[in-house]
Ligand SMILES: Nc1ncnc2c1ncn2[C@@H]1O[C@H](COP(=O)(O)OP(=O)(O)OP(=O)(O)O)[C@@H](O)[C@H]1O
Ligand SMILES: Nc1ncnc2c1ncn2[C@@H]1O[C@H](COP(=O)(O)OP(=O)(O)O)[C@@H](O)[C@H]1O
Ligand code: SF4
C-alpha cells in the first residue's frame with residue numbers, strides 16, 4: 001500500500017523496535033508499515049502490550065531505554081526520522097510532530113502555570129515576541145474550548161479537572177501548528193460526556209487546520225467516531241489495516257473478527273452471549289515461530305505454525321497478515 | 337442477565353445518604369455528598385446495573401449497601417430485614433464485593449490459595465485442612481483456573497486472571513448478593529468478554545443477585561435487567577435496561593447515551609450528538625435544586641429551587657426531572 005503520492009505526510013516502512021532487557025530481547029514492534037496523508041486520521045487499536053505506543057514513540061524519536069529502533073525507516077515529509085541527530089529531532093518534536101499522552105499529569109509540570117508551559121514551547125520553536133506569544137496562548141485556549149483564558153493561563157495544572165487538563169495538553173500540542181498529532185489514548189481516562197467533547201474538538205481541528213492525526217485507542221467505538229482508517233496491532237505486528245468501513249464491515253483477519261465479536265452491541269434487542277477471544281496474549285521475548293495469533297486462532301492451519309504469514313492485499317488499500325487470505329494460492333502451490 | 341423467579345426483593349434501600357466530612361481549615365467542616373437520598377430495590381436473582389460518571393457515587397453506594405461505609409441517613413434492608421444498624425457478621429458471608437482494580441485488590445505477599453482461603457478461615461467454613469484445600473481447588477476450577485495456581489503469587493498472573501482470583505475469593509463464602517464494582521474496566525476487551533460470560537454463567541447456576549457498577553453503558557446494558565443512572569450522588573433515572581436505551585427520559589441519560597461511541601461507522605456518521613458544555617460540579621459544592629441544572633439544556637427557573645423527586649412514568653420507569661418531554 002506504500003503510495004508514492006506527494007500528498008503523503010508520513011510513511012513508516014518495516015519499522016522494528018526492541019527492548020534489550022536482562023530477560024531477553026522484547027520484540028515490541030516487528031516490521032510494521034503504513035502511511036498517512038495530510039489531514040488523514042488513522043486509528044491504532046490492539047490489546048495492551050501489542051506495541052501501539054512504542055511504534056508511535058518512534059515518530060517522536062523518543063524510544064525509552066533500553067529500547068532501540070533496530071530496523072526500518074520513518075519518512076516524514078521526505079526525511080528519515082530514524083537517521084536524524086538529536087539536534088534535528090528537537091526541531092521536529094513539538095513543532096512538526098506533537099503528542100498527547102494518556103495521563104496529562106505526567107506531561108504537565110506541576111510547578112509551572114499552564115501558560116508558562118505553552119510559552120516555553122513557543123519560545124523554543126517560533127520567532128514570536130512575548131506579547132504575540134501571550135496572544136497565541138489565549139487563542140489556543142479559546143480553540144480548545146477553555147473559558148476565561150486570560151485567567152486560566154495563570155493557573156497550575158492541579159487547578160484543572162481531568163477533562164480540562166486534557167484540553168490544556170491539546171492546546172500545548174497544537175501550539176506550533178504541528179502537521180502530525182499523535183494522540184495516545186487521550187480519552188481513555190475521561191468520562192464519556194467529556195470524551196465526546198474532546199473527540200468533537202479533534203474532528204473540528206482536523207477540518208480547520210488539515211492536521212493529520214494518529215489516534216491510539218483500545219475502544220473500537222472511538223475509532224468508528226473519529227478515524228478514516230485503522231491499523232489493528234497484535235504482538236508487535238499490524239495484522240490488518242484498511243479504511244474503517246473495510247475493518248468494521250469486511251474484516252479479513254481472525255483477530256479482527258474476534259475483536260469485533262467480543263464487545264456487546266448497545267443497539268442489540270436480544271441478549272446475545274459475547275464471544276471472547278480465548279487464550280492469553282503472546283510472550284514477546286519468545287514469539288511463536290509462525291503466525292503470532294496461531295495459539296488463539298480457530299482457523300489455524302498447519303502452515304500457520306511454521307511460517308509467518310505474508311502481507312496480503314485483500315482489497316484496495318486493505319491488507320491482512322494471514323494465511324487464510326492466500327489459502328487457495330498456497331494450496332495450489334503445495335499440490336504441485 | 338439474571339432470571340427472576342418471583343418478585344421478592346433481596347436488597348432494598350430507602351433514602352440512603354452517605355456524606356464524607358472534609359476538614360476545611362481549623363474550625364470548618366464541609367461534606368462531600370457522595371450518595372444523596374437514594375432509594376431503590378434489587379429483586380432476587382436480578383442484576384441491577386449502575387452507571388454514571390467518575391465520582392458520581394457508584395462505589396460509595398455499593399459499599400454503603402454492604403455497610404463497608406456506615407450510612408449517614410436512611411435504611412438498608414436485606415431479605416426484608418432492616419440491617420442498617422445490626423451486627424454485620426452474619427451478613428458478611430451473604431454479601432460480597434468484587435473490586436475494580438485486579439492489581440491493587442489482592443495482597444501481593446499471599447499465595448493465591450491463601451487469598452481465596454482467607455474468607456473460608458474467617459467464617460470457619462471447613463472442618464479439616466483437607467477440606468479447605470479441596471474447597472480452594474474447586475473454586476479455582478470454577479473461575480477457569482486450576483489447582484496448580486494455588487501456590488503462586490498474584491503478580492504472576494495477567495489482569496484477567498487476577499480478576500478471576502478476586503471472583504473466586506468472593507465466591508468462597510457462597511454469597512447470595514455480589515457487588516461487582518467495575519470488575520472489567522481494567523481489562524482488555526477480549527478479556528472483558530471472558531469475565532462477563534463467567535459472571536453470567538455463575539449467576540445462571542447459583543441464582544446470584546448482582547449490583548453491577550460500570551461506566552461502560554454497553555456492557556451494563558448487556559448484563560443488567562434494570563439500570564440506574566447516577567449523577568452527583570443522586571439517582572436520576574431507573575428502569576428496564578432495554579427501555580432505558582430505547583426511551584431515555586432524563587436529559588442526563590439522553591446525553592450519556594448520545595455520547596457513547598458506537599462501534600459502527602454508519603451509525604457514527606449519521607447520528608446526532610448532544611455535547612454537553614462544562615464539567616461536572618464538585619460534590620463539595622453541589623448546585624441547588626436539580627444536580628444537573630448547570631449543564632442541562634432544558635433547565636428552567638424551578639430547577640435551581642427544587643430538587644426533583646424520582647417519580648414513576650409508565651411501568652417501573654422512574655425519572656427525577658421537572659421538565660420531562662412526555
Ligand atoms: N473515603 C472518602 N472520603 C472522602 N470523600 C470520598 C471518600 N470516598 C469517596 N469520596 C468522594 O465521594 C464521591 C463519590 O465517590 P465514588 O468513589 O463513589 O465515585 P464513583 O462513582 O465510584 O467514581 P469512579 O468511577 O471514579 O470510581 C467522590 O467525590 C469522592 O471523591
Ligand atoms: N521500557 C520498556 N522496557 C521493556 N519493555 C517495554 C518497555 N516499554 C514497552 N515495553 C514492551 O513493549 C511492548 C509494547 O508496549 P506498548 O507499545 O507500550 O503497548 P501498548 O501501548 O499497545 O499497550 C510490550 O511487550 C511492553 O512490555
Ligand atoms: S495466519 Fe493462520 S493462525 Fe494466523 S490468523 Fe491467519 S489463519 Fe489464524
Ligand code: SF4
Nearest residue numbers: 626629632639657658
Ligand atoms: S430538573 Fe431541570 S435541570 Fe434537572 S434535568 Fe430536569 S430540566 Fe434539567
Ligand SMILES: [Mg+2]
Nearest residue numbers: 052053054184
Ligand atoms: Mg500504551
Ligand SMILES: [Mg+2]
Nearest residue numbers: 394395517518
Ligand atoms: Mg468507583
